[in-house]
Amino acid sequence: MVLMVSEEVREAIAEGRPVVALESTIIAHGLPRPRNLRVALELEAAVRQEGAVPATIAVLDGRPRVGLDKEQVERVAGEDGIRKLGHRDLPLAVAAGTSGATTVSATARLAALAGIRVFATGGLGGVHREWTVTQDESADLGLLARTRITVVCAGVKSILDVPATLQRLETLGVAVAGYGTDRFPGFYLSDSGHPVDWRLDTPAQVAEVMRAQDALGGDESALIVANPVPEAEQLDPELHARVLDEALRACGAEGVTGQAVTPFLLDHLVRHTDGASLAANLAAVRGNVRLAARVAAAWAVGE
Known part of the structure; x- marks a missing residue:
C-alpha cells in the first residue's frame, strides 16, 4: 500500500x-x-x-x-x-x-x-468573493461532502464569501455546528456575522453526533465543528475590516487572480496588521488542536 x-x-x-x-x-x-x-x-x-x-x-x-x-x-x-x-x-x-x-x-x-476520524486545522477554504465571475471555490468543500471525518476549525477564512460558503456546505450536505456558540466564527474573528443552525457545547456531544452519523448511514460526509478564537485573542474587528478592504482593492489593482488570491490577501493582512492577524491565526489553531484532542478522546470512549 x-x-x-x-x-x-x-x-x-x-x-x-x-x-x-x-x-x-x-x-x-x-x-x-x-x-x-x-x-x-x-x-x-x-x-x-x-x-x-x-x-x-x-x-x-x-x-x-x-x-x-x-x-x-x-x-x-x-x-x-x-x-x-x-x-x-x-x-x-x-x-x-x-x-x-x-x-x-x-x-x-x-x-x-x-x-x-478527527482532524484539527485553522480555517477551511470556501467560496471566493465574486464567485459568479470567477467560479472559484475551494476543493475543501467537495472533499468534505464525501469524506467521513470531523474537522475542528475556526470557520472559514474571512477573506472568503462566508454566507455563500455556508450555503454551499448546506447544498453539499455537510453538517456544521458551532462549538459553544450560535454564531459561525470568522477565522481571525470570533463571529463572522452569520448564525449557525446547531450548537454543541462539549466534546461528548460532538462524539454523539459522530456516532449518529454512523448509525444513520447515507452519504459519507464530514462534520464541521466551528470553534471560535477567543474574543480576547481575535483580530480587532475594525482593523480587520479596514485592512481586508485595502487588501481586496490592492488585489484587483494588481490583477491577482485564481490560486494566487488567497496567499496575496493573507500576506497583506499579516503585513498591514503588524502580525496581529498571524497571532489570531495561531490562537485559533492552538484552540482547535486542543479541542480536537478532547473530541478524539470522547469518540474513543464509545468506539
Whole structure:
C-alpha cells in the first residue's frame, strides 16, 4: 500500500486510542522559518497533553505519511521546494516521487484512509468573493461532502464569501455546528456575522453526533465543528475590516487572480496588521488542536 502510517499512529488506531490528524501546509507555507518548526512541535505537544496521539500528515518522496517523526517534521519545515498539495495532487505527487505539504482536503483524505476520524486545522477554504465571475471555490468543500471525518476549525477564512460558503456546505450536505456558540466564527474573528443552525457545547456531544452519523448511514460526509478564537485573542474587528478592504482593492489593482488570491490577501493582512492577524491565526489553531484532542478522546470512549 502507498500509504505509510507511523508505528505510533498505527498502534493507537488499532487499540482504539484517540488520534488527531494535523495538516502540514501551515508548517511549510503558513509560517516563516524557524517559527514554523516551533509551532509544529508545539501543536503536536498540545495533542499529547490532552491524552491523544498527533498524526501530522505530509507526502515525502512520493510516499504519503500519516504521523511524522521529528526529523520528518524538520524536513517539511526547512526544506526548499516542498509543494502545496490538495487531494487532487496526491496521485501526481506519488507517481512523481514529489514531496509536499498537505492542505485541508489532502489531509482529510489521507487521514480518512488511515482510519483517523478527527482532524484539527485553522480555517477551511470556501467560496471566493465574486464567485459568479470567477467560479472559484475551494476543493475543501467537495472533499468534505464525501469524506467521513470531523474537522475542528475556526470557520472559514474571512477573506472568503462566508454566507455563500455556508450555503454551499448546506447544498453539499455537510453538517456544521458551532462549538459553544450560535454564531459561525470568522477565522481571525470570533463571529463572522452569520448564525449557525446547531450548537454543541462539549466534546461528548460532538462524539454523539459522530456516532449518529454512523448509525444513520447515507452519504459519507464530514462534520464541521466551528470553534471560535477567543474574543480576547481575535483580530480587532475594525482593523480587520479596514485592512481586508485595502487588501481586496490592492488585489484587483494588481490583477491577482485564481490560486494566487488567497496567499496575496493573507500576506497583506499579516503585513498591514503588524502580525496581529498571524497571532489570531495561531490562537485559533492552538484552540482547535486542543479541542480536537478532547473530541478524539470522547469518540474513543464509545468506539
